[in-house]
Amino acid sequence: MMLVKGTHYRTIWLEGSRVRMINQPLLPHSFEIFDSTDHQETAAAIRTMIVRGAGAIGAAGGFALAQAALEAPEKGFFDYVDRAFVTIRSTRPTAQNLFYSLERVLRAIKAAGNPALSKRAAVQEAEAIADQDAAACKRIGELGKSLVPDPARVLTHCNAGWLAFVDWGSALSPLYAAKREGKKVFVWVDETRPRCQGAFLTAWELGEENVPLALIPDNASGYYMKKGEVDMVIVGSDRIARNGDVANKIGTYEKAVLARENDIPFYVAAPISTIDWECRSGDDIPIEERSEDEVLSICGRDKHEELKSVRIAPSGTKARNPAFDVTPAKYISAIITEKGIVKPHDLISLK
Amino acid sequence: MMLVKGTHYRTIWLEGSRVRMINQPLLPHSFEIFDSTDHQETAAAIRTMIVRGAGAIGAAGGFALAQAALEAPEKGFFDYVDRAFVTIRSTRPTAQNLFYSLERVLRAIKAAGNPALSKRAAVQEAEAIADQDAAACKRIGELGKSLVPDPARVLTHCNAGWLAFVDWGSALSPLYAAKREGKKVFVWVDETRPRCQGAFLTAWELGEENVPLALIPDNASGYYMKKGEVDMVIVGSDRIARNGDVANKIGTYEKAVLARENDIPFYVAAPISTIDWECRSGDDIPIEERSEDEVLSICGRDKHEELKSVRIAPSGTKARNPAFDVTPAKYISAIITEKGIVKPHDLISLK
Numbered sequence: 001m002m003l004v005k006g007t008h009y010r011t012i013w014l015e016g017s018r019v020r021m022i023n024q025p026l027l028p029h030s031f032e033i034f035d036s037t038d039h040q041e042t043a044a045a046i047r048t049m050i051v052r053g054a055g056a057i058g059a060a061g062g063f064a065l066a067q068a069a070l071e072a073p074e075k076g077f078f079d080y081v082d083r084a085f086v087t088i089r090s091t092r093p094t095a096q097n098l099f100y101s102l103e104r105v106l107r108a109i110k111a112a113g114n115p116a117l118s119k120r121a122a123v124q125e126a127e128a129i130a131d132q133d134a135a136a137c138k139r140i141g142e143l144g145k146s147l148v149p150d151p152a153r154v155l156t157h158c159n160a161g162w163l164a165f166v167d168w169g170s171a172l173s174p175l176y177a178a179k180r181e182g183k184k185v186f187v188w189v190d191e192t193r194p195r196c197q198g199a200f201l202t203a204w205e206l207g208e209e210n211v212p213l214a215l216i217p218d219n220a221s222g223y224y225m226k227k228g229e230v231d232m233v234i235v236g237s238d239r240i241a242r243n244g245d246v247a248n249k250i251g252t253y254e255k256a257v258l259a260r261e262n263d264i265p266f267y268v269a270a271p272i273s274t275i276d277w278e279c280r281s282g283d284d285i286p287i288e289e290r291s292e293d294e295v296l297s298i299c300g301r302d303k304h305e306e307l308k309s310v311r312i313a314p315s316g317t318k319a320r321n322p323a324f325d326v327t328p329a330k331y332i333s334a335i336i337t338e339k340g341i342v343k344p345h346d347l348i349s350l351k
Numbered sequence: 352m353m354l355v356k357g358t359h360y361r362t363i364w365l366e367g368s369r370v371r372m373i374n375q376p377l378l379p380h381s382f383e384i385f386d387s388t389d390h391q392e393t394a395a396a397i398r399t400m401i402v403r404g405a406g407a408i409g410a411a412g413g414f415a416l417a418q419a420a421l422e423a424p425e426k427g428f429f430d431y432v433d434r435a436f437v438t439i440r441s442t443r444p445t446a447q448n449l450f451y452s453l454e455r456v457l458r459a460i461k462a463a464g465n466p467a468l469s470k471r472a473a474v475q476e477a478e479a480i481a482d483q484d485a486a487a488c489k490r491i492g493e494l495g496k497s498l499v500p501d502p503a504r505v506l507t508h509c510n511a512g513w514l515a516f517v518d519w520g521s522a523l524s525p526l527y528a529a530k531r532e533g534k535k536v537f538v539w540v541d542e543t544r545p546r547c548q549g550a551f552l553t554a555w556e557l558g559e560e561n562v563p564l565a566l567i568p569d570n571a572s573g574y575y576m577k578k579g580e581v582d583m584v585i586v587g588s589d590r591i592a593r594n595g596d597v598a599n600k601i602g603t604y605e606k607a608v609l610a611r612e613n614d615i616p617f618y619v620a621a622p623i624s625t626i627d628w629e630c631r632s633g634d635d636i637p638i639e640e641r642s643e644d645e646v647l648s649i650c651g652r653d654k655h656e657e658l659k660s661v662r663i664a665p666s667g668t669k670a671r672n673p674a675f676d677v678t679p680a681k682y683i684s685a686i687i688t689e690k691g692i693v694k695p696h697d698l699i700s701l702k
Contacts, residue, residue, distance in 0.1 A: 028664070028665035191544060191646070191663075192570070193542060193544055193568040193569060193570060194568045194570075196663055199663050199664045199668075200663065200664070203664050203665055203668045204665045207665055207667070207668065212669075213668075213669065214669050214670060214671045215646055215647070215664055215668050215669065215670040215671075216646065216670065216671050216672075217544040217545045217569070217601065217602070217646055217672070218544060218568070218569050218570050218602070219543070219544060219545075219569050219600075219601045219602025219605060219676075220601050220602070220671065220672075220673055220676075221605075222602070222604050222605035222608065222676065223601060223604060223673055223676040224671075226604060226676070226677075249570075250568065250570045250571050250574060251568070251569070251570025251571070251573070253573050253574060253577060254570060254572075254573035254605055254609060257573065257608060257609055257612050258605060258608055261608050261612075295542070295566055295567065295568055296550075296566070297651070298649050298651065298661070298663065299661070299663075300648070300649065300661030300662050300663040301661055301662045302659055302660070302661050302662075303660070308653055308659055308661050309653070309654070310649070310650070310651030310652055310653050310659050310661055311651050311652045311653075312542075312547055312550050312551065312649065312650075312651040313379070313550045313551070313554050313566055314379035314554055314555045314558055316558070317550075317554045317558065317564075317566050318563075318564065318565050318566065319565060319566040319567065320565045320566075320567050320571065320575075321567075321568070321571075322571055322574055325570075325571075325573065325574040325577070326577075
């Protein structure tokens with residue numbers, strides 16, 4: 001259970017008809033809770049990444065559809081819910097957990113059959129998804145900690161810690177579990193441009209848990225791998241195809257190729273809800289391209305501790321910003337799920 | 352010959368006893384000339400990267416030692432020059448062109464034998480080094496353009512354009528030559544964290560020459576390679592060992608491994624002055640580690656067009672900042688020099 005200055009927080013939860021979530025773009029500069037009062041506001045929060053990370057997006061999607069059920073009029077109830085489903089589903093095209101949650105909540109709504117029962121079913125199902133995400137991540141930690149040597153110098157990319165899920169995290173969960181067991185764990189934190197989730201979120205999360213770390217430019221991870229200073233790489237995932245190909249934050253593919261080149265184990269940690277059984281291979285995973293502003297500008301604190309966005313390229317420069325890439329199964333040593341640790345080509349055994 | 356808004360500039364030159372140089376940390380935000388009045392100020396400009404890039408550092412080192420000769424007292428002239436040599440040499444540990452220039456100018460000073468003749472010899476030799484750098488880079492373009500397909504989608508890392516040399520550049524020179532010949536050239540520009548030379552300098556340089564480009568996070572180059580959207584990779588170098596191993600900006604090794612994995616030619620362009628014949632392999636190249644502030648902060652323009660540095664990681668975060676890495680010869684398709692294009696293991700044929 002993850003703490004912020006001594007208090008337990010989940011990244012996202014439902015209170016009445018409000019969805020409350022940690023406002024992630026403000027981290028590490030300030031810790032604030034963002035309140036969303038309806039499903040459209042929650043959908044916007046997913047799109048603008050106020051909430052981000054595989055499991056957290058999943059929970060957000062479930063809660064958003066529950067909000068839609070709560071706010072839907074008696075007349076045209078199911079049409080309203082269907083339209084909300086489409087709105088929420090369109091926020092992030094790569095995120096499998098979003099589709100997983102939305103489909104579960106929609107099924108629960110339809111099965112209940114009438115508005116009053118459907119509202120209750122929607123809330124129960126969305127709550128269950130969030131609880132199951134937390135439990136799955138905890139179990140990923142318990143299973144995955146056996147893969148962490150003692151001492152361990154671990155490279156991670158982006159943020160697949162508890163901030164990316166409801167609690168515990170995927171890639172960081174085995175590290176937290178190993179550390180709590182007494183293993184010495186040091187983490188190389190890839191900055192993870194363009195949105196700097198490594199610098200902003202992973203460095204903050206690990207710092208709160210007193211895990212020693214060094215922040216490095218994404219360019220430097222290959223350097224430390226080649227020098228023999230990385231014992232394992234562990235990352236999360238936004239979607240896993242049936243054949244074991246893994247979509248994750250842009251740059252993951254580079255780290256996987258470099259890990260194999262340097263004989264370093266490369267692990268992907270993700271709950272079963274991240275697996276898209278309909279998707280035959282990584283070629284079928286759509287890759288979200290986000291605004292070029294994310295590449296051309298960067299946000300941080302100035303010397304007066306105020307948040308400032310600064311432009312880093314000449315005006316008029318064109319940029320490209322694919323948010324994810326696909327790492328083919330052949331580069332992945334194992335996938336760590338709550339149901340077990342498997343080789344990518346054995347993924348189907350978990351179905 | 353490279354133009355800035357219609358006027359020809361070299362990156363660095365000597366006027367009397369002043370060394371004048373383009374103030375590179377201000378680019379692309381403003382174009383200003385920095386004047387250094389003595390060798391210590393020029394050494395500081397090298398250390399703080401007011402002047403940066405293999406050939407430009409080389410020319411700066413030569414001019415700095417010429418300044419030292421010009422300012423040295425009659426009595427103790429050679430001791431003064433020797434001390435200046437040590438000061439200037441200690442500014443950047445990886446940069447081979449710096450050592451090359453310093454040794455040439457020192458030899459000229461010693462050979463001249465008396466202060467008056469030595470001053471003149473120092474200036475002549477430093478000027479010759481700068482002229483030869485410009486000529487070598489021009490020739491690299493003429494030779495290297497044959498390797499550029501038409502149309503070409505070329506990935507480059509960091510800045511090895513004319514800003515990194517006295518004129519023309521190394522990695523970008525073949526692209527400028529190919530374009531002037533009528534070939535269609537598009538460049539993927541790696542941002543190149545932590546100092547963003549791709550975003551700040553390469554995007555600016557290519558923009559001034561009307562070369563179409565897209566700025567990408569360093570994390571995205573592997574993605575575009577795997578998608579088949581990169582026809583060749585070309586980079587510069589800060590030092591080349593006798594066996595063809597190449598030191599260059601941090602992240603170059605990652606791009607080289609990814610290029611080989613995706614069957615994309617990976618070229619290094621550098622003048623002969625970058626080759627360290629004394630250095631047997633990349634293992635013997637010292638890698639400069641720079642301040643962690645370069646990773647923890649970033650500088651850009653705010654909405655009022657003012658230059659602002661912002662901190663991007665939680666306060667107290669530890670960072671590591673190796674400035675270079677070594678790409679083993681086996682990943683390099685060819686090295687382009689002014690004396691010819693060779694396979695890395697044939698480098699010795701150029702000696």
